Amino acid sequence: MTKNRKRYLEAYLFLVPIITFLAVFKYYPFFTGIFRAFYRWNAANIDKFVGLDNFIELFKDANFGAAFRNILIYSASFLIINLTMPLFAAVLTYNIRNERLKKFFRLGFVVPMVVPMMVIILMWRWIYGGSFGVLNQFLQMIGLERWRHAWLGEPSTALGAIIFINFPWISGIYYLIYLAGLNNIPIDLHESAQIDGINHIQRLWYIDIPLIISQIKLVVMYALIVAMQVFQQPLVLTSGGPGTSTLTPALYMYQQAFTYDRFGYASSIGVILFIVLMALTIINQYIVKETDKLD
Amino acid sequence: MLNNVKHKISFGQLILVGCVLILFIFTFLPFYLMVVSSIKYQMQIIDQPWWFSLPFHFSNYVKAFDALWRPIINSFIVTIIGLVITETAASMAAYSFTRYDFPFKNIIFFSILMLLMIPGFVILIPQFIQMTNMGFFNTYLGLAIPPGVHMCPLAFILMRSFFIGIPGSLFENAQIEGANNWMIFTKIVVPLSKPVLSTVAILAGFTIWNNYVWSLVISQGDKVQPVIVAIAKLKGNINEGDGLKLAGYVIASLPLVILFFFMTKPFISGITAGAVKG
Numbered sequence: 001m002t003k004n005r006k007r008y009l010e011a012y013l014f015l016v017p018i019i020t021f022l023a024v025f026k027y028y029p030f031f032t033g034i035f036r037a038f039y040r041w042n043a044a045n046i047d048k049f050v051g052l053d054n055f056i057e058l059f060k061d062a063n064f065g066a067a068f069r070n071i072l073i074y075s076a077s078f079l080i081i082n083l084t085m086p087l088f089a090a091v092l093t094y095n096i097r098n099e100r101l102k103k104f105f106r107l108g109f110v111v112p113m114v115v116p117m118m119v120i121i122l123m124w125r126w127i128y129g130g131s132f133g134v135l136n137q138f139l140q141m142i143g144l145e146r147w148r149h150a151w152l153g154e155p156s157t158a159l160g161a162i163i164f165i166n167f168p169w170i171s172g173i174y175y176l177i178y179l180a181g182l183n184n185i186p187i188d189l190h191e192s193a194q195i196d197g198i199n200h201i202q203r204l205w206y207i208d209i210p211l212i213i214s215q216i217k218l219v220v221m222y223a224l225i226v227a228m229q230v231f232q233q234p235l236v237l238t239s240g241g242p243g244t245s246t247l248t249p250a251l252y253m254y255q256q257a258f259t260y261d262r263f264g265y266a267s268s269i270g271v272i273l274f275i276v277l278m279a280l281t282i283i284n285q286y287i288v289k290e291t292d293k294l295d
Numbered sequence: 296m297l298n299n300v301k302h303k304i305s306f307g308q309l310i311l312v313g314c315v316l317i318l319f320i321f322t323f324l325p326f327y328l329m330v331v332s333s334i335k336y337q338m339q340i341i342d343q344p345w346w347f348s349l350p351f352h353f354s355n356y357v358k359a360f361d362a363l364w365r366p367i368i369n370s371f372i373v374t375i376i377g378l379v380i381t382e383t384a385a386s387m388a389a390y391s392f393t394r395y396d397f398p399f400k401n402i403i404f405f406s407i408l409m410l411l412m413i414p415g416f417v418i419l420i421p422q423f424i425q426m427t428n429m430g431f432f433n434t435y436l437g438l439a440i441p442p443g444v445h446m447c448p449l450a451f452i453l454m455r456s457f458f459i460g461i462p463g464s465l466f467e468n469a470q471i472e473g474a475n476n477w478m479i480f481t482k483i484v485v486p487l488s489k490p491v492l493s494t495v496a497i498l499a500g501f502t503i504w505n506n507y508v509w510s511l512v513i514s515q516g517d518k519v520q521p522v523i524v525a526i527a528k529l530k531g532n533i534n535e536g537d538g539l540k541l542a543g544y545v546i547a548s549l550p551l552v553i554l555f556f557f558m559t560k561p562f563i564s565g566i567t568a569g570a571v572k573g
Contacts, residue, residue, distance in 0.1 A: 010476055011395035015403065017384040018447055025444040026410050029421035036421065043424055092315045097308055105315050107559065112322060113566060114555040115548045116505045118523050122544055123329050126537055132341045134328055168321045173570045176563065200307075222570050229414055232507055236527060250416055257420045258512060266420050274417045281412045 037271045041264035054268035064269070066244040067252045070159060074248065075227035077163045082174045082223045083216070089170040090178035091204060106179065112171035121236050124165045128152050128237075152238050155245040162233050162246055174219050181212030221284035228277060249273055329541050337536025355535060359543035365517065366525035367550065370504055372435050373521055377443030377503040378496055385450035385495065386488070390480050393458040394466065410448045415441075416508065423512050437513045438521060442506045446499035453568055457491035458484060493558070497565030504551065522547050 037055070040048045058064055089109065096102040112120070127134045128151040136148045151161040166172070185208065193203050209216070231250035234240050240247035240255065249269060257266035332340045334351045342348065391397075392404065422441055431437030461484065469479050485492070510524045526547045531539030555562050 007395060008397045011391045011397040014387045014391035014395075014476075014480075018388040018407065018451065019403070021380065021384050021440075021444045021447060022407065022410060025422070025425075025441055026413065026418070027406075029418040029425050030413055032421035032425070033418055089315065089318050092311055092318075095311055096315065098312075101312060105319060108319060109322065110563060110566075111552065111555065112326065114501075114551045114562065115326075116523060116551065118505065118507050118526060119544045119548050122526060122540070123325055126541065127325060127328070129537075134344050137341075137344050168318055170318055171322050173566060176567055177570065180567070218570075225414075229416060231416070235508070253416070254419070254508070257423075263420055263424070270417045270420065274413070277414055277417075278412055 033267050033270050036264055037268040039264040039267075041267075042261040043263050044261075050264070054265050055272075057265070058268055058272065063244050063247060064249065064252060067240075067247040067249045070244075070246060071228060071230070071248050073159060074163060074230060075224055078227040078230075079220065079223050081163075081169045082172070082219055085169045086172060086175040086219075087178050087216075090175050090182060091208065094179060094182040095200070109171050109175055113173070117232065118236070120166065121233055124161075125152070125237055128161055153242060155242045158238050158242060158246045162237060165233060174223065177215050177219055178212065181215035182208060185211050217287050221280065221287065225277060225280055225284070228273070228280065330545060333538055333541035333545050335538045336534050337531075337538060338534075340537055352535070352538060355531070355539045355542035356546065358531075358535070359529065359539055359546055362529060363522055363525055363543055363546055366520050366522040367547075369435070369438075369519050370521040370523065373438045373510075373519075374500050374503045376435060376439035377446070378500055380440065380443035381446040381450050381499045382492060382495060384444075385447050386454050386485065386492070387480070388447075388451050389454035389458050390476075390484055392455050393461075394476065394479075407448050407451055411452075415445055419508065419512070422509075426513060432513060433515050433518055435519050438510055438519060439503070441509055441513075442503040443499070446495075446502060449569070450495040450499060453495055454488065454491050457488055461487060490561070493561040494565045494568055497558070497561050498569050501551070501565065502569070 038049060038051060040046055040050045040053070093102060093105050093109075096105070130136075131148070131150075133151075135151065139145065139147050149157050151157050189207060189211075190203070193207055198206070229250055231248050231254060234246040234248055234251050235254065238246045240251050250273060253266045253269040253273070256262045256269065328344065331347055332344065333355055334353055335348060335355075336352055339348045339352075388407070392400070426432065426437050426441065431440070465483060465487075466479060469483055474482070504521075505523055507523050507527075510521050514520050514524065526540075526543050529540045529543040531537065
């Protein structure tokens with residue numbers, strides 16, 4: 001008995017750091033955030049319980065509606081992009097015979113991933129920027145002067161410009177995920193396909209893609225969760241503007257808190273976002289589990 | 296016959312490699328333009344955006360480095376503090392879960408896992424108020440603790456599955472030799488776990504180094520400002536213009552890119568682990 005107790009004590013001692021850190025710096029602010037969603041609160045002199053008022057206001061808030069519309073467009077585009085371009089590049093790389101070339105490209109596509117996201121965002125700001133921006137100069141050079149835009153400054157192009165960052169959208173985790181899936185395909189499957197006289201496109205459609213379906217599902221869920229949270233790009237590039245054309249829910253939350261001192265209202269946005277993401281994550285867990293069974 | 300087949304294959308391969316090459320060129324085009332333009336003054340960028348042009352203004356780099364060396368040191372300090380938090384807390388917890396059975400084990404396990412579902416920005420506001428109230432505003436600890444703690448659950452999962460794979464006989468032998476659990480942990484488990492510790496270091500270090508939004512709200516002025524915030528504020532004079540900024544972006548990218556080429560394997564496994572397990 002006492003021996004057991006001593007072992008328990010030891011086990012808990014090893015857990016002290018993680019439990020302390022997570023309780024103080026994760027659970028405490030998390031529950032504060034939920035609690036504060038029901039308050040009108042500016043972190044200074046105003047601090048009043050208002051029930052569901054924040055949520056009611058939120059659902060009537062046209063800006064929040066616009067932010068949700070933007071995030072849906074952004075997420076759908078992000079999803080389509082990451083289901084096609086990196087997969088295309090991965091399939092191509094996978095089929096290169098020359099091992100050295102293959103290695104070179106695989107490594108090469110990873111390199112931009114280690115460049116800080118912030119640098120990439122700022123680099124694209126420069127590419128889009130001004131009438132002498134690189135993109136506008138390029139359009140002029142190929143004779144498409146009429147297509148020149150203040151890309152980040154016009155409501156009709158700003159969201160598109162943010163989606164277009166990272167073109168051709170290959171360098172990223174998604175490329176590596178697809179490649180890992182393709183590398184797991186048993187080699188004799190391809191050999192027997194070759195004997196049966198299947199061409200490359202048929203092989204891709206009937207053999208390769210069905211066999212990497214779990215990777216594709218992973219990409220869908222991960223990309224959705226990443227896309228729903230986007231806000232660094234609009235924060236740095238457009239502050240959500242012009243108007244509300246690039247506002248996202250997370251950015252709206254940030255602005256309500258740090259520009260307007262409406263911490264209670266901002267917390268209610270956080271709660272809504274959390275619920276949406278939680279739902280996505282649970283669906284994700286369910287799908288991943290299902291594919292585990294299939295394997 | 297054989298020759299024919301070989302010829303056919305190499306033609307298909309040629310198209311294949313050509314396609315990849317085009318994608319590759321487009322991927323690197325922006326980076327190429329950034330590097331080329333980083334040694335120009337503004338007028339040179341406008342006159343000749345696509346190629347090098349004389350004179351080279353390496354002074355852009357000198358000036359950008361002047362503005363960035365302190366923030367880079369700040370970023371190193373913050374990242375190291377954050378990493379110490381992640382690695383220590385997660386490895387100790389993982390050890391406890393692999394070596395012991397104890398009451399509430401499952402509840403504790405799930406309350407750690409649950410946190411993977413809470414994205415960092417959901418707690419941004421309460422965390423900001425909390426850290427400010429605790430006196431961490433504009434300090435290294437204020438910058439380092441939240442992202443360091445944020446990486447703990449994922450690090451814990453990765454380490455736990457690694458520790459489970461360590462053969463049990465190693466522990467038993469050590470115990471017979473009279474080693475206590477703290478000694479087993481520090482002298483046996485930690486040295487054996489270099490692969491997972493470095494995966495976690497890359498994954499967490501990368502996240503902490505690149506954490507923009509938290510750094511933006513919790514820091515002010517130059518005192519502890521990390522490089523990720525500093526580059527967004529870079530400005531050149533009227534001659535230097537964008538050239539100086541771009542030089543700054545190149546400088547800010549170099550530490551991680553250089554590190555990547557020295558330790559490619561842990562980098563790739565670190566990056567992938569973040570997506571697959573998170």
